[in-house]
Amino acid sequence: MEQFTKSEKDFFHTAPFFRGISSDVVHALFDIGDAVHFPKGAHVSSLGDTVDPVFFVMSGLLRVSACAESGRRITFLLVKRAEPYNLLGPYLDCGRFLEAEAARPTRCLRIKGKVFMAFTADHPVFVPNILRWIGIGLDSANSRILDLMEKKVENRVLRVLSTLYEKFGTPLLFTSQEVSEIAGTTPESTLRTMGQLRDMGIITTQRGQIRIHDPAALKNIEFGSLKI
Amino acid sequence: MEQFTKSEKDFFHTAPFFRGISSDVVHALFDIGDAVHFPKGAHVSSLGDTVDPVFFVMSGLLRVSACAESGRRITFLLVKRAEPYNLLGPYLDCGRFLEAEAARPTRCLRIKGKVFMAFTADHPVFVPNILRWIGIGLDSANSRILDLMEKKVENRVLRVLSTLYEKFGTPLLFTSQEVSEIAGTTPESTLRTMGQLRDMGIITTQRGQIRIHDPAALKNIEFGSLKI
DNA sequence: CCGGCAACATGACGGCCGTCATGGATGTGT
DNA sequence: ACACATCCATGACGGCCGTCATGTTGCCGG
Numbered sequence: 001m002e003q004f005t006k007s008e009k010d011f012f013h014t015a016p017f018f019r020g021i022s023s024d025v026v027h028a029l030f031d032i033g034d035a036v037h038f039p040k041g042a043h044v045s046s047l048g049d050t051v052d053p054v055f056f057v058m059s060g061l062l063r064v065s066a067c068a069e070s071g072r073r074i075t076f077l078l079v080k081r082a083e084p085y086n087l088l089g090p091y092l093d094c095g096r097f098l099e100a101e102a103a104r105p106t107r108c109l110r111i112k113g114k115v116f117m118a119f120t121a122d123h124p125v126f127v128p129n130i131l132r133w134i135g136i137g138l139d140s141a142n143s144r145i146l147d148l149m150e151k152k153v154e155n156r157v158l159r160v161l162s163t164l165y166e167k168f169g170t171p172l173l174f175t176s177q178e179v180s181e182i183a184g185t186t187p188e189s190t191l192r193t194m195g196q197l198r199d200m201g202i203i204t205t206q207r208g209q210i211r212i213h214d215p216a217a218l219k220n221i222e223f224g225s226l227k228i
Numbered sequence: 229m230e231q232f233t234k235s236e237k238d239f240f241h242t243a244p245f246f247r248g249i250s251s252d253v254v255h256a257l258f259d260i261g262d263a264v265h266f267p268k269g270a271h272v273s274s275l276g277d278t279v280d281p282v283f284f285v286m287s288g289l290l291r292v293s294a295c296a297e298s299g300r301r302i303t304f305l306l307v308k309r310a311e312p313y314n315l316l317g318p319y320l321d322c323g324r325f326l327e328a329e330a331a332r333p334t335r336c337l338r339i340k341g342k343v344f345m346a347f348t349a350d351h352p353v354f355v356p357n358i359l360r361w362i363g364i365g366l367d368s369a370n371s372r373i374l375d376l377m378e379k380k381v382e383n384r385v386l387r388v389l390s391t392l393y394e395k396f397g398t399p400l401l402f403t404s405q406e407v408s409e410i411a412g413t414t415p416e417s418t419l420r421t422m423g424q425l426r427d428m429g430i431i432t433t434q435r436g437q438i439r440i441h442d443p444a445a446l447k448n449i450e451f452g453s454l455k456i
Numbered sequence: 457c458c459g460g461c462a463a464c465a466t467g468a469c470g471g472c473c474g475t476c477a478t479g480g481a482t483g484t485g486t
Numbered sequence: 487a488c489a490c491a492t493c494c495a496t497g498a499c500g501g502c503c504g505t506c507a508t509g510t511t512g513c514c515g516g
Contacts, residue, residue, distance in 0.1 A: 066370065068378050076370055088363035091356050096367060097374075120355070127348070127355055128319050134362050135316035139324060141369035142294065142304055148376040149412045150296050151504090153473065175493065184377050186474060191495060207482055207493060379474090381503065403463065414504060419465060435463060435512055 003035045004109070008058055015082030017133055025123050029056075032119055033111035038102035045086075045100045050093065052113040055085040060106025065181065066097050075181045077137070078103065080167065087130055090117050148184055156183040157193040161203070161210065162218035172210040179210075231263045232337070236286055243310030245361055253351050257284075260347055261339035266330035273314075273328045278321065280341040283313040288334025293409065294325050303409045305365070306331065308395065315358055318345050376412055384411040385421040389431070389438065390446035400438040407438075 009030055013023045035058070038044060044062060045051040055062070062079040076098065079085045085100060090113030111119070120126045147156050160183045164172050180190040194210070197203045202214045212218070237258055241251045263286070266272060272290060273279040283290070285307050292305040292313065304326065307313045313328060318341030339347070348354045375384050388411045392400050408418040422438070425431045430442045440446070 066374055068374050070378060072377060074374060074377055076373070088359055088366065091359040092363045092367075098370070117356070121352060124349060124352055124355075127352075128345070130359070131316055131319040131362075134359075134366065135320045138316065138362065138366050138369060139320075141366060141373065142326070145304070145369065145372055145376065145412070146294055146296050146302060148373065149300060149302055150298060151472080176495095177493080184373070187493085188475080188496085189473065191493095192473095195495070205494080379502075404465095405463080415463085416466085416505080417503065419463095420503095423465070433464080 004030050012082045032115050033109045036108050036110045038106045040102055040105050042102045051086050051089040054111045054116045056109040057081050058107040061103040062100050063103040064098055064100045073181050153185045153189045154193045157190055158218050165212050165215050170212045175208050232258050240310045260343050261337045264336050264338045266334045268333050270330045279314050279317045282339045282344045284337040285309050286335040289331040290328050291331040292326055292328045301409050381413045381417045382421045385418055386446050393440050393443050398440045403436050
């Protein structure tokens with residue numbers, strides 16, 4: 001039985017993560033995993049889990065987040081189509097504090113940890129891509145730490161909007177709650193900042209939707225790009 | 229000419245990063261690099277550099293940090309003996325915003341990026357170790373992001389002291405300035421917190437030196453361990 | 457021995473932003 | 487259509503902590 005269509009597989013081949021990987025190898029990846037579906041809000045992994053399998057998103061969106069003791073939640077990563085989640089899980093046998101849930105109805109390719117490790121061992125051409133992907137993520141995390149130290153909430157929100165725009169285009173289908181969990185602030189502060197941007201004519205907002213009219217204006221302050 | 233003594237090489241073999249790696253492979257690593265020395269304060273890499281080589285610290289200490297626009301500096305990583313720096317650099321051909329300097333007189337094994345990549349390709353047994361190391365660093369960075377959101381400076385300082393104690397034992401040879409750059413706060417706030425800890429009899433401080441008498445007391449609030 | 461510098465220590469002030477509160481707008485289910 | 491839930495929007499308050507200011511202590515060079 002065909003779990004994945006040819007066009008799905010072909011799309012993967014063109015995705016950034018698979019840059020330079022021959023289509024044979026990409027297709028082989030589909031043979032060692034199975035398809036799983038998560039309805040919106042479903043938990044892919046929960047706190048403290050030793051998350052074993054590696055996921056590749058076929059469609060939809062995964063949100064990777066963690067909850068602080070105070071109950072506040074922060075979003076670390078949004079995993080979209082043809083992007084991997086939990087690349088490193090198989091190599092870390094300890095429990096982790098991240099949780100992942102489906103931000104929308106999401107279909108994934110799921111590969112068991114041991115199988116994935118065997119696959120990368122058989123296909124060493126994959127290793128540089130994994131390291132590159134992780135490296136970008138690490139730089140992004142460090143960049144965020146810098147942002148949080150700078151403490152200016154407005155800049156953080158600006159930067160988040162800019163990055164989301166680059167990743168998802170416009171309109172952005174996110175609520176202020178979701179934006180604030182990425183920026184590391186509260187919905188109120190996010191709304192205040194977005195109110196100013198609206199007054200300046202840079203964005204317009206509707207319920208659960210942000211339309212960016214002047215992306216360049218969002219970028220004038222920052223110096224780097226987040227990986228969300 | 230012998231650049232490295234046998235005892236140096238043997239020490240590496242017992243270090244966490246090289247867990248499970250046969251001593252042959254560890255020794256082979258020394259054959260592909262050369263020794264470099266940095267006096268205290270010397271820059272190993274600077275802002276915007278495309279840092280090519282991978283370093284392993286033989287003795288001394290490297291501080292990996294970045295400077296925010298406001299001029300405040302944050303320390304991401306302290307690299308001690310037998311630990312790697314810039315593992316991912318060879319795989320990321322872009323410039324990065326991290327700077328590294330010798331926190332003390334430091335001797336390193338330096339391996340050119342391309343050579344290191346060839347080495348890992350020849351020795352795939354190395355890959356899981358690299359991924360594990362990076363994974364721990366990534367988790368730590370995310371954990372720090374959570375900490376910064378929680379905003380309680382006291383907890384951050386506590387956590388930093390506890391982690392430094394685990395990594396370096398006692399006494400800690402750091403100034404309040406250095407601690408504050410790890411905790412993401414100011415020297416004043418750090419001193420205030422340490423003043424309380426001193427009043428509680430948990431630590432004693434001297435100029436550039438922190439002596440921890442009750443490590444358990446530092447850990448009672450936190451839930452994870454940083455990787456500094 | 458002494459002058460200068462760097463780090464320690466502590467108090468006071470002020471602003472950013474998180475929290476709470478209120479009200480309005482928008483979409484949804486029966 | 488109407489009630490209800492969710493999100494948007496904005497104002498007021500208060501506390502944490504960064505900043506500045508001042509003084510002390512310890513270390514090093516001449």
